[in-house]
Amino acid sequence: xxxxxxxRSQVSAALKEGRVTPTELCQRCLALIKxxxxxxxxxxxxxxxxxxxxxxxxxxxxxxxxxxxxxxIPVAVKDNFNxxxxxxTCASNMLKGYISPYNATVVQxxxxxxAVLLGKTNLDEFAMGSGSTDGVFGxxxxxxxYSKQYKEKxxxxxxxxxxxxxxxxxxxxxGGSAAAVSSFTCFAALGSDTGGSTRNPxxxxxxxxxxxxxxxxxxxxxxxxxxSMDVPGILTRCVDDAAVLLGSLAGHDPKDSTTVQDDFxxxxxxxxxDVSKLSIGIPKEYHAPGxxxxxxxxxxxxxxxxxxxxAKVVEVSLPHTRYSIVCYHVLCTAEVASNMARFDxxxxxxxxxxxxxxxxxxxxxxxxxxxxxxxxxxxxxNYFLLKQNYxxxxxxxxxxxxxxxxxxxxxxxxxxxxxxxxxxxSDAAPYTEFIQEDNRTRSAQDDILTxxxxxxxxxxxxxxxxxxxxxxxxxxxxxxxxxxxxxxxTVAKWFEKQVQFPVIQLEEVKRHDSGVFQHQKFASFS
Amino acid sequence: LAPWIPVVGLxxxxxxxxxxxxxxxxxxxxxxxxxxLVSFFDASLPGTLPVLxxxxxxxxxxxxxxxxxxxxxKSLFDRKHYFYxxxxxxxxxxxxxxxxxxxxxxxxxxxxDNKMSQMVTKTVRIKxxxxxxxxxxxxxxxxxxQTLVDLNRAGVGLMEVVxxxxxxxxxxxxxxxxxxxxxxxxxxxxxxVMAEGQLRVDANVSVHHPGEPYGVRTEVKNIxxxxxxxxAVDYEIQRQIEELENGGIILNETRAFDxxxxxxxxxxxxxGKQDYRFMPEPNLPPLILYDAKxxxxxxxxxxxxxxxxxxxxLPDLPSVKREKLVEQYGILPEHSFTLLSEDGxxxxxxxxxKQTQMKPKKVIGWILNDLLSYLKEHSLTVKESPVSSFLLAxxxxxxxxxxxxxxxxxxxxxxxxxxxxxTPLEIVKEQKLELxxxxxxxxxxxxxxxxxxxxx
Numbered sequence: 011x012x013x014x015x016x017x018r019s020q021v022s023a024a025l026k027e028g029r030v031t032p033t034e035l036c037q038r039c040l041a042l043i044k045x046x047x048x049x050x051x052x053x054x055x056x057x058x059x060x061x062x063x064x065x066x067x068x069x070x071x072x073x074x075x076x077x078x079x080x081x082x083i084p085v086a087v088k089d090n091f092n093x094x095x096x097x098x099t100c101a102s103n104m105l106k107g108y109i110s111p112y113n114a115t116v117v118q119x120x121x122x123x124x125a126v127l128l129g130k131t132n133l134d135e136f137a138m139g140s141g142s143t144d145g146v147f148g149x150x151x152x153x154x155x156y157s158k159q160y161k162e163k164x165x166x167x168x169x170x171x172x173x174x175x176x177x178x179x180x181x182x183x184x185g186g187s188a189a190a191v192s193s194f195t196c197f198a199a200l201g202s203d204t205g206g207s208t209r210n211p212x213x214x215x216x217x218x219x220x221x222x223x224x225x226x227x228x229x230x231x232x233x234x235x236x237x238s239m240d241v242p243g244i245l246t247r248c249v250d251d252a253a254v255l256l257g258s259l260a261g262h263d264p265k266d267s268t269t270v271q272d273d274f275x276x277x278x279x280x281x282x283x284d285v286s287k288l289s290i291g292i293p294k295e296y297h298a299p300g301x302x303x304x305x306x307x308x309x310x311x312x313x314x315x316x317x318x319x320x321a322k323v324v325e326v327s328l329p330h331t332r333y334s335i336v337c338y339h340v341l342c343t344a345e346v347a348s349n350m351a352r353f354d355x356x357x358x359x360x361x362x363x364x365x366x367x368x369x370x371x372x373x374x375x376x377x378x379x380x381x382x383x384x385x386x387x388x389x390x391x392n393y394f395l396l397k398q399n400y401x402x403x404x405x406x407x408x409x410x411x412x413x414x415x416x417x418x419x420x421x422x423x424x425x426x427x428x429x430x431x432x433x434x435x436s437d438a439a440p441y442t443e444f445i446q447e448d449n450r451t452r453s454a455q456d457d458i459l460t461x462x463x464x465x466x467x468x469x470x471x472x473x474x475x476x477x478x479x480x481x482x483x484x485x486x487x488x489x490x491x492x493x494x495x496x497x498x499x500t501v502a503k504w505f506e507k508q509v510q511f512p513v514i515q516l517e518e519v520k521r522h523d524s525g526v527f528q529h530q531k532f533a534s535f536s
Numbered sequence: 537l538a539p540w541i542p543v544v545g546l547x548x549x550x551x552x553x554x555x556x557x558x559x560x561x562x563x564x565x566x567x568x569x570x571x572x573l574v575s576f577f578d579a580s581l582p583g584t585l586p587v588l589x590x591x592x593x594x595x596x597x598x599x600x601x602x603x604x605x606x607x608x609x610k611s612l613f614d615r616k617h618y619f620y621x622x623x624x625x626x627x628x629x630x631x632x633x634x635x636x637x638x639x640x641x642x643x644x645x646x647x648x649d650n651k652m653s654q655m656v657t658k659t660v661r662i663k664x665x666x667x668x669x670x671x672x673x674x675x676x677x678x679x680x681x682q683t684l685v686d687l688n689r690a691g692v693g694l695m696e697v698v699x700x701x702x703x704x705x706x707x708x709x710x711x712x713x714x715x716x717x718x719x720x721x722x723x724x725x726x727x728x729v730m731a732e733g734q735l736r737v738d739a740n741v742s743v744h745h746p747g748e749p750y751g752v753r754t755e756v757k758n759i760x761x762x763x764x765x766x767x768a769v770d771y772e773i774q775r776q777i778e779e780l781e782n783g784g785i786i787l788n789e790t791r792a793f794d795x796x797x798x799x800x801x802x803x804x805x806x807x808g809k810q811d812y813r814f815m816p817e818p819n820l821p822p823l824i825l826y827d828a829k830x831x832x833x834x835x836x837x838x839x840x841x842x843x844x845x846x847x848x849x850l851p852d853l854p855s856v857k858r859e860k861l862v863e864q865y866g867i868l869p870e871h872s873f874t875l876l877s878e879d880g881x882x883x884x885x886x887x888x889x890k891q892t893q894m895k896p897k898k899v900i901g902w903i904l905n906d907l908l909s910y911l912k913e914h915s916l917t918v919k920e921s922p923v924s925s926f927l928l929a930x931x932x933x934x935x936x937x938x939x940x941x942x943x944x945x946x947x948x949x950x951x952x953x954x955x956x957x958x959t960p961l962e963i964v965k966e967q968k969l970e971l972x973x974x975x976x977x978x979x980x981x982x983x984x985x986x987x988x989x990x991x992x
Contacts, residue, residue, distance in 0.1 A: 092583045105582070112576055114583060233582040237818035266585050267820055271839075348615055348815055351626025352580040356685065368621055368683060395617075395813035404815070 021197065022079045025071060032071065032082030036064035036126050039084040043128065043195045045518045049151045051180075051189035053089045054097050055129040060084070063126045070124065079254055081124030086190040086199040089130035090137050091242070092231040093117055096127070100233055101145025102135045104353050104360050104379030114231020115263050116200060116242050123258050128196050131186030137202055137235045138346070138383045139449050140210055140456035142185020143441065146381070150185035152178045152215055152438050153193040154482050158515035163481035178438035178482060181214035181456070183207040184243060188215040191245045194519050198255050201243035204235045205338055205453070206433075206460025208243025209487060212472040213433035216483030216514060218506075220244040220252045221460075223493050224467035225270045227256075228263030236345040237268075239464040249473065249503040253279050256495060270493075277496050282504040286320035291426035295331035298458050302436040304478055309432050312475065312486050315508055316430070326426060328417040333410050334462045335454050340394050340407035346384070347391025353379060383449045415466040422491050428501050429489040432459055437478035459487065469495050471502050474511040483511070537781070540743045542773040543750055544709050545701035548716065549694045550726040551670065551734040552595045558669055558693035559586035559629065566732050570686040578691040580624035585819045590841070592693035593636070593823065595725035596667050597846050599695055600637030602719050602853055603662045607843050609825050611636045613667075613817040618810060621685050622672035630696075632814050635666035636823065642699070643855060644715035645873065646707060655869055660712050661700040670694050689733075695726065701740060701750075705773065706766030713737055713762055718854040718876060730761050737765055741772045743780065751776070751786060756800055758792040768793035772800050857882070865889065865896035874904055880918035881908070884925050891929030894936040902932060906949060922955030931960040944969040 024030045043055055067082035076082070087093060090100045092110040099105045113121065121127065134144045143149035154160050155177035164176060180189050184201025188211035191199050201208040203221040212219020220243060227242045234240055244255045257276025263269045292313055297306065317323045355361030355375035362374035377385070394403040421429070434456065444452065463470040469492070472485040488505070490498030554564055562575035577584040600607050612634045615627040640662035648654040672690035674683050697716065703709050717735060720726040728735040742753035756772055759765045771793075776786050791800040826835075828844040852860070858872035861882065867875075875882040885903045889896045907928065911921060931952070935945045944964070951963045964970055972978050 092581075098582075100582075110581065110583075112581075230585050231583040265587060267587055268585075268818075344815060345818065347813070348617060348627060351617055351619070352582065352624060354619065354624075354626065356621060357579045357624055358581065365681075369619070372619055392813060395815055397811050397813075400814070 021083065022081075025082050026076065028071070032064040032067035032126065033061065035082060036060055036084055036128070039128055039195050042193070042519065043190075046153070046193050046195060046516075049153055049189050049193060050148050051131055051150055051186040051193065051195070052086070052129045053099055053101065053132050053145075053147050053186070056093075056096050056127060059096070060126050060128050063121070063124075067124050067126065077122070077124040078258070079123075080120065080258055082126060083124075083198070084126045084128050084196045085120055086128050086131050086187060086196040087117055087120075088133055088137075088184050088187045088199070088201045090133060090202055090233045090235075091117055091130075091200060092233070093127065093130065096130060098130065098233070099147075100136045101133050101147055102379065102381070102384070103146050104376075105358075106146070106360065108359050110231075112231065114242075115228035115265060116259050117231065119259055120200075128190075131184070131190050131199060131201075133186055134183035134383070134449075135381045136233070136346075136350075136384050137183040137204060137207055138387060138453075139182045140206070140453045141179045141444050141449075142182035142211065143179060143445060144182075144381060144383050144449055149441060150180045150182075150189050151441075152180045152185075152482075153189050153516060154178065154214075154216060154438070154514060156516060156518070157481065158517075159477055159481040159512070161481075163479065175442060176440060178440050179214065179444050181211035181434065181438060183211075184219075184245065185211045185215075187243075187245050188212055188217055188219065191215070191217045191247060192514060193516060197246070198251055199245045201245050202232055202235070202240055203243040203460075203464065204240050205342070205457040205464055208245060209433050209460050209470060209472040209485075210456060212245055213474070213485030213487075214438040214483060216474040216485070216511065217472075218244075218246045218249055218252050218474065218502075219472040219485075220246075220256065220495075220499075221463060221470045222256060222260065222495060223469045224464075225268055226260045226274065226469075226493065226495070228259075228261075228266040228269050230263055230265040234345075234349050236342050236464075237349065238341070238345065239467075241464075249471075249499055249506050250279055252471070253277065253495075253499050253503075256499075260495075272493075279496070279500050279503050282500050284320070285316060285501075285504060288316070288321040288428065288501065289426045290316045290321050290323045291326040291421055291429045292323060293326050293328045293331070293421070293429055293431060295328050296431040296459055298435065300435045300455065301432060305432045305434070305436060305484055308475055308484055309430070309486060312430060312505070312509075315505070319508075324426065326421045326424070326429070328414075328421065328462065330410065330413045330417050331458075331462055334414055334465060335458060337407045337410040337414065338457065338461050338465065339390070339454070340403050341411065343387045343391035344394045344404055344407075345391070346387040347389075347395060350376075350380070350384065350388050355379070386450065411465050414462055418462075418466045418468060418489075427491075428498060431487045431489065433472045433485045433487040434459065437480055437482040437484050463489050468492060469498050471498060473502050473506050473509075475509050477512060538745045540773075540777050540780075541746055542704050542741065542743050542776075543701045543753075544703040544705065544769055544773075545740040545753075546697075546699040546703070546709060546713065547738045547740070548697040548699065548713065549670075549736040549738075550599075550697060550716075550720055550728055552592045552693035552695060553724060553727050553734075554589060554591045554595065554693060556589060556591075557691040558589050558592050558667065560584075560691055561587075562691070564692050565688075566734075568688055570684075571688065573688040574690065578624070578687055580626075586629060586817070588820060588823065589693060592667060593825075593841055594846060595693070595723075596636045596665055596695050597825065597841065597843055598723045598850060599697070599720065599725045600640065600665050601843070601847050601850060602723055603637070603640035603642055603665070603697070603716075605637035605640030605662060605665060607637050607825060608634055609827070609830065609843075610634065611667075611823045611825075613820045613823070615815045615817050616812045617815075618812060620671070620674075621683050622674045622687070622690065624672070624687065624690060628669050628671065629817050629820070630668035631666035633816070635664045636825075637665040638663070640665070642712060642716060642719075644708075644711045645869075646711050647870070655873070658703075658708060658711075660702045660708075663698040663700050665698075666696045668694050668696055701742075701753075706769035709737075709739060709769050710762045710766040713765060714877075715854065717762075721879075722851055722854055722857075739765065739769050739772070741769060741776065742786070743773060743776045751780075752788050754786065754788065754800075755790045756793055757790060757803065758794075760795065764793060764795050767795075767798060768800060771798060775800065865900070867896060867900045871900050871904060874908070878908065878911075878918055884918050884921070887925035888929045888932065891926060892932045892936065894932045899932060902928065906946070910953060923949070923952045927952055927960065934960055934964065938971060938973070940964055940969050940971050944971070
């Protein structure tokens with residue numbers, strides 16, 4: 011029997027039945043966070059408040075009045091979501107020590123349902139990057155670097171070489187959240203997804219990463235990268251759990267004018283047995299340059315899986331895919347330049363000691379507060395927004411964006427229900443190799459398979475599929491129709507059941523385990 | 537020397553009269569303690585988002601309709617970027633591409649030759665009205681080399697009203713602004729008090745010879761009253777003419793009006809050729825307004841604004857009110873202007889008319905000459921008048937019934953100003969101001985006077 015059997019109410023059931031208490035759960039997670047500190051997944055661990063929340067949850071369970079499935083469940087939140095009273099840094103010097111006075115809507119919703127907030131996870135600075143390597147608190151290490159599966163497959167080149175230099179990246183920018191879920195230190199985590207930042211690390215860390223439809227989940231309190239593409243992302247160990255999280259987070263927020271007004275009804279995922287009515291589209295353009303033969307083979311195998319189960323599998327075309335990188339670059343940097351304008355050191359955050367003039371103070375503050383990646387994007391963005399360039403670049407890119415979005419509309423209109431694509435070009439790279447190229451280059455390469463969904467605002471999900479030859483996770487991506495998360499997740503769940511992705515074998519987890527984590531029942535909570 | 541044609545356009549920022557700000561729920565209030573009316577959004581805390589204030593949109597629609605504009609059923613919001621201490625986000629949310637109202641006109645009246653007896657009506661085209669955020673305030677403390685920033689005003693809703701360069705001098709500009717002020721106050725969309733910064737006017741001024749293209753224009757800022765507006769505009773016109781006649785050139789610059797010296801001076805540190813890097817505001821969907829025709833059947837009433845509904849409920853604008861006053865009471869047009877120019881004066885007048893038999897044409901004299909000049913002398917508003925409409929009507933009745941002379945009436949009025957609570961009749965009796973109607977009694981008095989004279 012596998013972890014992802016899709017049985018509901020596993021940890022939740024255990025909590026309800028008193029087989030484990032919220033405090034125990036919380037303490038175990040906190041202990042595991044401590045012993046996996048080398049992963050650098052967490053920037054802030056909110057031990058005191060977490061234990062207090064666990065205590066309160068315990069009271070509710072004792073009274074027989076839990077708030078819901080999430081009551082007492084330890085979760086982690088990417089450090090670009092505002093959390094009242096807990097530092098929010100965006101992994102940047104600009105916000106080191108910044109304590110926000112308010113909770114992001116999604117954070118508030120989790121807390122309102124009794125979830126236990128363990129801490130804030132690490133990321134690329136201001137969510138700019140695809141490796142979680144460019145934050146001021148250092149890179150995040152992929153837990154699979156320390157897995158039995160990876161170690162077995164890696165051949166040490168010399169005696170002096172050890173795990174230390176061989177470790178692989180998590181992908182990004184929500185690497186901390188992905189690592190936290192992957193290493194069992196929490197049951198679910200929030201990430202953000204602008205060009206793939208939830209799905210990419212999910213694929214590399216072997217967890218489920220859901221990017222919801224734009225406008226479904228509130229962005230109020232999510233420090234923006236690209237307002238017109240950002241969404242809060244959900245990272246869990248199985249698809250059912252992602253559905254639970256989605257149910258607790260989705261819905262109109264009056265504080266976010268870009269959320270849709272329509273009512274959202276949380277759903278439970280059916281156990282799909284018959285896929286014969288399904289039409290799966292395979293976009294040929296996603297056979298991108300640089301796609302590893304391994305992943306190509308897996309993708310093909312997956313398509314066959316559907317075909318053999320009776321689904322209709324067709325090749326489709328999204329012809330403007332190849333323009334999406336450039337288009338994204340223009341639109342992303344333009345919005346970044348605008349969004350970062352508020353960081354002037356006056357109202358909050360880092361302020362330089364330079365006192366010669368206001369402008370001097372601004373310039374020094376921003377130079378000291380932002381890393382090169384952020385500053386590079388600001389400069390590019392301002393360039394594209396100059397009056398003489400606006401039509402040529404920004405407006406042009408908006409038009410191309412429309413074309414990209416229309417590609418999907420056409421395909422879905424032709425009868426295709428879900429698209430199946432790879433999530434990443436290869437399995438996770440070793441850190442030493444990854445940093446050979448700069449952030450911009452890496453982002454441009456790694457975003458190609460995930461970004462178009464952000465352009466079009468569509469929901470997409472990474473489902474861990476198999477281990478690579480190096481013993482590292484590889485995931486595949488499903489892209490669905492706008493607001494059709496139920497269908498998307500139902501198909502994803504069916505696929506998850508078919509592939510039976512293996513559980514990570516981590517020493518640290520085993521050590522802490524007194525049945526809580528490795529025991530299959532408790533790996534997922536729903 | 538060839539004649540000069542001065543050309544004056546205006547950019548007017550009117551603060552919207554609303555409980556809360558344009559995109560956030562913090563309160564709008566004048567002269568509150570610094571930084572006490574600042575929401576997270578106003579302070580530009582990261583992760584906060586703008587939420588459009590319905591009342592502000594309604595205010596802009598009302599104003600657009602009153603100024604005969606076309607209301608754009610779809611308008612857009614944009615970000616205008618520049619760095620300044622009183623602009624926390626580093627950009628202002630405004631409407632640059634498609635504003636809420638366009639192509640209107642405003643009629644205003646001027647007296648010819650300073651006499652109230654002849655008025656002429658002029659029109660100025662309204663280019664557009666746009667919704668935008670106000671900035672905070674920064675105070676420069678040069679002695680301590682610091683700048684103090686107060687964000688109370690940051691994010692308050694503004695309507696920017698752009699008037700085309702159809703005006704020719706300070707007087708026209710002043711009259712146009714005065715009329716706009718009255719309209720805004722009548723609508724309630726802005727209290728438009730210049731002294732409290734609720735109405736700010738920048739003037740664009742240029743001169744050219746007839747038949748030639750428009751000259752280079754300068755922008756004049758820092759104008760704090762309607763009176764100073766006229767002065768500033770006229771000064772700038774003169775300055776430009778003198779400069780050009782002396783062979784100089786006019787720079788496309790921003791100048792500040794110095795009210796003490798009565799002149800305009802170049803403003804240091806103001807933008808110059810700034811590129812604002814306009815970008816659509818991604819957090820606000822297009823603003824869609826409906827009218828009776830386009831309103832979908834099952835739309836939630838709370839969620840939409842119906843332009844026609846607002847139109848039906850517009851109050852009488854000043855021009856209409858004036859016409860009605862002239863028609864109803866037979867007063868002169870100039871009188872109606874003065875009545876409307878003082879808050880509450882028209883109501884006072886109408887109240888007196890109701891309570892007296894004296895004809896309105898006669899009452900108006902007492903209102904505009906006696907009452908108004910007294911109020912002006914003592915810097916009182918109509919509301920603060922020690923003489924109520926009841927008392928004045930009472931007095932005028934005595935005069936109308938010929939129980940006192942008009943000289944006596946003025947005397948009684950002077951006494952009434954003291955506000956000691958005496959009625960006109962009491963004062964008349966006290967000061968023995970009754971008109972004698974009895975023929976015989978009069979004869980006796982005259983005889984007595986003549987007799988008295990003979991004795992001297």
